[in-house]
Amino acid sequence: xxxxxxxxxxxxxxxxxxxxxxxxxxxxxxxxxxxxxxxxxxxxxxxxxxxxxxxxxxxxxxxxxxxxxxxxxxxxxxxxxxxxxxxxxxxxxxxxxxxxxxxxxxxxxxxxxxxxxxxxxxxxxxxxxxxxxxxxxxxxxxxxxxxxxxxxxxxxxxxxxxxxxxxxxxxxxxxxxxxxxxxxxxxxxxxx
Amino acid sequence: xxxxxxxxxxxxxxxxxxxxxxxxxxxxxxxxxxxxxxxxxxxxxxxxxxxxxxxxxxxxxxxxxxxxxxxxxxxxxxxxxxxxxxxxxxxxxxxxxxxxxxxxxxxxxxxxxxxxxxxxxxxxxxxxxxxxxxxxxxxxxxxxxxxxxxxxxxxxxxxxxxxxxxxxxxxxxxxxxxxxxxxxxxxxxxxx
Numbered sequence: 001x002x003x004x005x006x007x008x009x010x011x012x013x014x015x016x017x018x019x020x021x022x023x024x025x026x027x028x029x030x031x032x033x034x035x036x037x038x039x040x041x042x043x044x045x046x047x048x049x050x051x052x053x054x055x056x057x058x059x060x061x062x063x064x065x066x067x068x069x070x071x072x073x074x075x076x077x078x079x080x081x082x083x084x085x086x087x088x089x090x091x092x093x094x095x096x097x098x099x100x101x102x103x104x105x106x107x108x109x110x111x112x113x114x115x116x117x118x119x120x121x122x123x124x125x126x127x128x129x130x131x132x133x134x135x136x137x138x139x140x141x142x143x144x145x146x147x148x149x150x151x152x153x154x155x156x157x158x159x160x161x162x163x164x165x166x167x168x169x170x171x172x173x174x175x176x177x178x179x180x181x182x183x184x185x186x187x188x189x190x191x192x
Numbered sequence: 193x194x195x196x197x198x199x200x201x202x203x204x205x206x207x208x209x210x211x212x213x214x215x216x217x218x219x220x221x222x223x224x225x226x227x228x229x230x231x232x233x234x235x236x237x238x239x240x241x242x243x244x245x246x247x248x249x250x251x252x253x254x255x256x257x258x259x260x261x262x263x264x265x266x267x268x269x270x271x272x273x274x275x276x277x278x279x280x281x282x283x284x285x286x287x288x289x290x291x292x293x294x295x296x297x298x299x300x301x302x303x304x305x306x307x308x309x310x311x312x313x314x315x316x317x318x319x320x321x322x323x324x325x326x327x328x329x330x331x332x333x334x335x336x337x338x339x340x341x342x343x344x345x346x347x348x349x350x351x352x353x354x355x356x357x358x359x360x361x362x363x364x365x366x367x368x369x370x371x372x373x374x375x376x377x378x379x380x381x382x383x384x
Contacts, residue, residue, distance in 0.1 A: 003197040003280055073276045074285045074313040075267070084265045088195055093266045114309025117337050121266040121306060145309050146346040154338040 005071065005081060007064055008044035011035065015063045023058035025128050028106045029167045031063065033130065036078075036108045037174045039065040040183060047140065047178040048108060050082035052095070055102040055126050062086040079107055079115040083122045096123025104128060108171045109136045110164075113145030120158055127155060128163045130171030139175040141185040197263065197273060199256055200236040203227065207255045215250035217320050220298045221359045223255065225322065228270075228300045229366045231257040232375060239332065239370040240300060242274035244287070247294040247318050254278040271299055271307040275314045288315025296320060300363045301328045302356075305337030312350055319347060320355045322363030331367040333377040 014035070022028045028051055035049035046066040053060055064082030068074060083105065087093055095103040102125040110132035111119055119127055132152075137144055148154055152162050206227070214220045220243055227241035238258040245252055256274030260266060275297065279285055287295040294317040302324035303311055311319055324344075329336055340346055344354050 003276055005195040005197060068285050071280075072283060072285045073279050074287075074315065075272050075276055075310050076285075080267050080272075084195055084267055087265050088263075091264060093260050093264045093268075095266075112309060112313075113340070114306055114313060117304060117306025117309060117339075118267050120337050121304075123266065145312050146340055146350075147309075148305070148338055148340045158338075 003073070005067070005073075005076065005084065007067075007081070007085070008039075008042060008070075010038060010042055010044070011063065011065055014038065015060070018060055018063075020060060021058045022053060022060055025104075025106065025163065025166055028053050028058065028104075029108070029128060029130060030170070032106050033108050033167060033170050033174060035063055035065055036171070037177070040174070040178050040181065043183075044070055045076075046142070046183075047174050048078040050078040050108075051106040052082060052086040052124070053104050053106060055104040057101065059101075061103070062089060075114065077112065077115050079105065079111060080118050083118060083124075087122070094123040096125060102126065108174070110144070111147070111151070113147040116147050116151050116155075119155065119160065124160060126161045126163070128166055130166055131168045132164050135172055136175055139172065139179050141179070195265070197259070197265075197268065197276065199259075199273070199277070200231075200234060200262075202230060202234055202236070203255065203257055206230065207252070210252055210255075212252060213250045214245065214252055217296075217298065217355065217358055220245050220250065220296075221300070221320060221322060222362070224298050225300050225359060225362050225366060227255055227257055228363070229369070232366070232370050232373065235375075236262055237268075237270075238334070238375075239366050240270040242270040242300075243298040244274060244278040244316070245296050245298060247296040249293065251293075253295070254281060267306065269304065269307050271297065271303060272310050275310060275316070279314070286315040288317060294318065300366070302336070303339070303343070304335075305339040308339050308343050308347070311347065311352065316352060318353045318355070320358055322358055323360045324356050327364055328367055331364065331371050333371075
């Protein structure tokens with residue numbers, strides 16, 4: 001019984017075209033948002049993407065995308081796919097291993113109730129998000145789930161810094177395109 | 193870039209030996225606890241296992257185990273591995289799809305902060321756990337993370353029933369054996 005978690009071919013090709021270093025968080029987020037757009041254009045998953053970068057140098061480690069519908073796996077959110085691939089690439093389940101540079105996770109929206117926990121277990125030291133208000137849910141219809149009411153404070157308490165509202169408007173543009181295209185919104189049954 | 197999520201060979205062999213139906217939750221939990229024990233005996237992951245069964249018939253769909261250290265993936269908790277494999281087997285990211293019988297997830301302890309969300313997205317209608325107090329954390333040293341303070345109520349609100357304390361003592365026995373054997377406890381860096 002094997003389960004293969006894969007990125008679309010375009011995502012491999014596009015990340016290989018990027019510079020090795022993207023030192024500014026805005027440049028990191030711009031690429032993540034591009035990936036979220038491409039993921040819906042190619043119909044290879046939902047409008048969510050994530051990137052792992054070395055926190056201080058901006059070295060690009062991995063960009064990944066949501067794969068729930070194509071892979072048929074409800075946990076294949078952009079964060080879990082990308083964190084898992086970065087961990088495999090770097091050879092450790094702990095991206096906070098002290099033998100490594102500190103790692104940063106960049107996502108085109110706030111984590112859902114599940115990915116909030118996945119961020120903590122991953123070992124990243126920094127989370128950068130494009131937004132965290134209800135705009136994504138209200139535009140796309142995606143359910144973020146019953147996340148911990150103090151999720152930002154809980155991340156910070158565990159040594160994970162949170163930077164919010166990086167390229168907010170650009171992220172929202174993709175959600176509007178997703179809505180206007182009428183693509184499938186996959187929520188757990190309980191929100192139907 | 194492919195990521196292969198696999199069960200150990202013994203887990204495939206052992207589940208194929210089980211009856212097709214295990215109608216009683218205690219019998220389902222007994223097998224899940226056995227898998228948690230075997231997972232540490234074979235050194236194929238942490239002391240956690242999960243099973244998916246049809247809720248009303250008890251038909252056995254999938255048993256799986258924690259694979260964090262062997263696979264090098266922090267999200268490879270027993271719940272996520274088992275839910276993902278069941279979804280692949282049944283051909284849907286939604287185990288709550290109305291074309292299927294209702295599904296039940298049986299785990300040898302309460303969900304962590306991440307798996308709480310994964311349970312919601314999976315579509316299961318029922319969660320059966322061996323315990324939810326601090327015994328697992330205090331015996332094994334595993335960190336369950338900052339889960340939502342009303343996690344049980346939130347699951348119930350979303351149509352997922354929760355049955356707790358099924359074979360509590362038997363689950364605890366495995367955690368004690370894990371502790372006494374001195375195996376690795378993998379927590380996110382922030383709890384070190």
